Amino acid sequence: DTSESGKLAVSTSKSTCFVWDASSGKSVFEIKTKAKKAHIRSVAFAKSVKQAPVGYVVTVENENKVGGFVSTWDELGVKKFFFKVMKEQITAMAISESNLVACGGSEGNVSVLRMDTSGQLSHCYRTRSPFHILAVTSLSFTTPSRNLVSVSADSTMKCYAAQTVESEPAFSLVVLLLMLLLLISFALGIYIPYAEHASQSP
Secondary structure, three states: OEOOOOOEEEEEEOOEEEEEEOOOOOEEEEEEOOOOOEEEEEEEEOOOEOOEOOOOEEEEEEEOOOEEEEEEEOOOOOEEEEEEEEOOOEEEEEEOOOOEEEEEEOOOOEEEEEEOOOOOEEEEEEOOOOOOOOOEEEEEEOOOOOEEEEEEOOOOEEEEEHHHHHHHHHHHHHHHHHHHHHHHHHHHHHHHHHHHHHHHOO
């Protein structure tokens, strides 16, 4: 993968990720996993935005019997964030124009992370049941990040709206607030008649 400016290129080999100067071919810095049994599955450049002109390198690391992790690094090779995405191995990754990071797993699940301007990651969507029977082999966001397409080793392809992914946390918060209001109303509905009855009884 190459950075948006075209000045940097990135490649990976097992436990090490290399960032190169695209014009000279010289190594700029290396990223190495600290876990002995971990290996870097894939690597890509995140999109730079006006609020954060620095482009981040995003790496996917898998560790046996532990799961899949995503890390973000700045262009100086400093790790900014480390996030466990799923219990299974991550087999595919894609980054949208708005820096949504989609990860597909060896058991057919898909998770989407949101990356902020500081390189920090947070979950914004996770499938409750496997999207596919077998491992996810490829993920891709359409332009301009309206849909996410996943392809699996079971020969199936699924497409769903990225807008739904981004709006899901807000929707969940609204539902929780409504449930809380209903519970309060229900509690008051029981308490007020009881209090009136108690005050009228001798």
